[in-house]
Amino acid sequence: MLKACVLATILCGFFGIILKKNLLMKIVSMDVMSTGVIAFYVLIASQSGLFTPIIADVKNIAYADPAPQAVILTGIVIGFSIQALMLVGVMKLARDNPTLETDEIERNNTP
Template sequence: METLFLLTIFIGLVGALCRKNLMLKALSMDVMGTGVIGYFLFIASRSGMVTPIVGNAPETVAYADPVPQAVILTAIVIGFSIIALLLVCLMILSKEYPTLDIDDIERVEAGKRTGKPRP
């Protein structure tokens, strides 16, 4: 199970490094973030732990630490916010350029600097 999460992280990293399309890079970053969150949840979950709720639990029971759960929940919210902001930036960029391919955007920008018309 652990290898599946590490494979998801690796696939997201390779996609973020190798793809030229900015939308696919954003998708790869989201896949990588999902793999990291899943891996942390897998590591934080331990069998035999009891949820720390006040009640009739015996004193010798091992309680689960709620701090990793709060950190993961915060990471999910922050990751969602970053991806949403990135997609808004890509929408604005797509209105200025006809494509989201990095090479084409660099070619257009180089043409603007040298004063040559866009190919």
């Protein structure tokens, strides 16, 4: 059930990117989709029976790999920086255009 909710979040973000015409809504949809992808990785990584890799006296235990945690943290930081860069681009675009609808921007900027 939880996997279905996470996949629905990813699909909502994906269809929002495709179907929405406002640039700010596209950025929000991309953020929703990236949050869903990160939640999916966290859901997959949180399998039961895996322990944190802490030094202990117990031998032969299945430890969780810490490398995916570093990759997910890197993905969060990169996603945040891309979102900030896109918002700056939309701010500069809004200075020249009265609207942020993609159809009208294309219509105003075609020769």
